[in-house]
Amino acid sequence: MRQSFDDISAQLRARHRKSARLKWISMGALGLAALFLVLFFADMLVKGLPAFQQAKIQVEVDYSEQASQIPLAAVNEDVRPLVSRGYLRLIPGRMRDNPDLLGTTRMEWVLADGQVDQYLKGHHARLSDKEKAVVDRLKEEGRAELPFNTTFFTSGDSKMPELAGIASAAMGTVLTLLVTLAVAFPIGVMTAVYLEEFAPDNRFTQLIEININNLAAIPSILFGLLGLAIFINFFGVPRSSPVIGGLTLALMTLPVIIIATRTALRSVPDSIRHAAFGVGCSRWQMVRDHVLPLALPGIMTGSIIGLAQAMGETAPLIIVGMVAFIPDVTTSFTDAATVLPAQIFTWAGEPDRAFIEKTSGGILVLLAVLITLNATAVVLRKKFERRW
């Protein structure tokens, strides 16, 4: 006697429940990953957004003879601890550059001390009750504000949080990535062209292929060891410089560019190659005039993604000394420099609460740049995507 549909359905009930459970659990796993991403970004925004504001207070600055000797004397005693020391230190220089200032007294908006900044943002600050009272009074009189923090984007590193900025690190990142691109892009594309279009299928070629795949999976810190032992100690490349950082990152980026270029080359159909050979092109002419132009969008996309990866990399750069304290923006490829992620790492190690804010602010900038780069890559790919 065979079972009816209803009998079977009744037996199936528990199994359907179990089946649905798998669906919900797997959906939950994906949701969990997404939830983490949301929490992470929320946390970074909450911590980092205040970094784009910086307290300024309006005080009377007395450009007296005494102030050019002892900058502290330029402001009144009751607000003296509230003004950034870094700002005060600049006063004698400004007076030298602009002699008209001497003897005048002006009401000026000046950079406040990092503690005042934290207090105004409602965080814990190391200020005495008296100082707090002064800040409160200034605020009531409209003489304490939290305007947009331009210092953060225009100055280099500093031990004083109110003066610390990402400019030198950003410049270091640009220089380093220029070196990386200049080295990794041509070599990567050439390697890929060789492997896809020229190389015979023999053991040696296979060895290169396996090696490239492996290189892509080697821990990044080992590239740092290579940079230290070979580039710095053997070839004498200057330590901490964009050149050494760029070279080290180039070797790391190489496999990414090679793999992306090979994929792009492979997606060009053989009919194009046959057509080029058919009109009498040599192999190199075929590659240069017909295959490479068609593969270019894919190559660009892969290179941008590789560059974005290199941009976020920190570990190998620490090993080659790129976590230096760089207060001034340099444009030399061989001087000591730092990069954005390294700057974030250095700030993360500072005990001052104000630096947590700076770190998160730096992270927001870094993430914004990375997301822009990756979005560009995606747009490029979408725009030039071609189905054969």
Added chain:
Amino acid sequence: MNMKVAQRGENVMKQDQPGQPVTRNDDANHELSVRVRDLDLWYGDFHALKSINMDLYQKNVTALIGPSGCGKSTFLRCLNRMNDLIPSVSIKGLIEMDGRDVNESKMDEVALRRRVGMVFQKPNPFPKSIYDNIVYAPKMHDLVSRKADQDELVERALRDAGLWEEVKDKLHQPGTSLSGGQQQRLCIARAIAVQPDVILMDEPTSALDPISTATIEDLMDKLKQQFTIITVTHNMQQAARVADYTAFFHLGEVVEYNDTKTMFSTPHTKKAEDYITGRYG
């Protein structure tokens, strides 16, 4: 359209006795297994099956023939709702089995597939041992639980599928290690192990060599004593050899549904005759 067809006398059977074969095969069983009425199916905008009417009988072999793309495989896959897996499909009409419409919302498609098994064009054994390939589904269905029962079930299914003698010493080797014809018989054994009412076969021999094909044809002849077999085939000789009834599909319609002998000797429609005599297809 229908008018024209009727004028040319092509759709005789649909007009007079919807769904029944034109000529009766007196050797065949005539207990109803599946009743199909006015079945339409669309892939998105494409009208793939047009108002199909067919009565399929129990413990027979019914062959579906016709040129590529005529809808015969699509029709077959309606019977165990495998088309559900394709998101763009929409279906209208009645497919009745055991007094129930298989497309109704209360119907559990898993329960349906339990009773309507399927063998595919390409053998698709699971990446498990021969033994586990067969015993896996019955175990899930709670048909067997004790080890001895499982052993017995595996042996019976493999014997029924004519594979026992060839594999009895290597039951724990992977199913994929067998030859193509053996794999297909393993898939048949797997299907009959869950004791379905109907077995659908979608061109089960098209990927096989002639000897394996002959073995599977013999097997179909034997299996029809226990199961209703509905098979799609490209091979007309195969339909002529194994089927009790044959339906000729063309452009999503059943042009002729007839007793196999009549179909291959004196078809009632011009199109079927043209196809069978090889004018096109």
Added chain:
Amino acid sequence: MQTNQLLAMFSGSLLLLGLIAYFLARGKAARVRASGTSMYAQPDQYGWFTVMSTAGPALAVGAVGSFVMLLVGAEIPPLLLLAGSLVVACAGLVIGVAMVRPDFHARQAIERVIRFFLAGAALISIFTTLGILLSIVFEAIRFFQMQSFWDFITGTTWNPGASFLAAAGRAEEGASAAQFGSVPLFAGTFMITFIAMLVAIPIGLLAAIYMAEYAPPKVRTFAKPVLEVLAGIPTVVYGFFAAITVAPIIVGIAGFFGVEASFNNALAPGIVMGIMIIPFISSLSDDVINSVPNSMREGSLALGLTKGEMIRDIVVPAALPGIISASLLAVSRALGETMIVVMAAGMRPNLTANPLEDMTTVTVRIVAALTGDQEFASAETLSAFALGLVLFVVTLSLNLVSVIMIRRFREKYRVNNL
């Protein structure tokens, strides 16, 4: 003269010579052609060939010369070297122009040179691997000349000596000799990796299952990039997040249950690292699950199995080699991950099974050893390379096994898009 000026002059003259070579050869070829003789190649191909014959040998001489200086330390005056290579360039020019003859296959010669260059570029990846290996091995050998290999592998005390202790404010203990027993470092590394895998493998695999088997196309196009964002966040950012946000939460939760947890506990970097690795597992598993042939799914559904049973008993087992391979890659990545542990894990070598205590890892010690004020030849600095060597060997073997497994899987189902 300064080296920079010297180099500028050298490249200037080389460029000039190249230009002269191009126009001389092209002109000659054009004249031959104009006289009615048919040639094997186009005039500008002869031109390019001569440029190559001029610049190629000259650059090679320059490069070999400077390399010899570096390697042997022999002093060749830079001026002499550059002048020498310019002479070679002139000779190349003369020979190149002389070779412009109708029966000379300039195009094939160019092709050969280009091919040579492309192959040379391809070799750089090999040199990189060799470079990593050699730099690590040589320095590691120097380390093992100072310290016993056996103690390094089996020792349970990592105490590189006074400098580290001084930095930790415990200088008085520095009297004892330096010890380099790496077991606690590896224990910490494996503990954190284990925690990371505990997070990443289930979430990654389940997310892949959802995307491959359940998700409607819209969700899929949205969810894939979201997961990839997780992989794109720099590790230094994860490290900061682990140290500043996750670790205090864990300490708080532990405190709620009356358990004491360190702010540098192993759990925080482990969990955050696991989250970072989710996309590695999910995207590879997603590919692998998608490449399980549909006939497997149809075959199991046709037997009256539920979708869940199909996934659990047929699809996932069929995809298992790929999933394992993805997990091995993920393990390899977790072992070598540096920034998260440098920022969130402890500095103290600690042999414990309690993930709430602070532990240190191999990569943390590598960074610590190479960022101190140690001189390069000290045992502590060199210990970084010994640790690096072990890390290299372990990750390399994991990668190779993973590659072999995925290749087997690919052959089994004959899919080539992995």
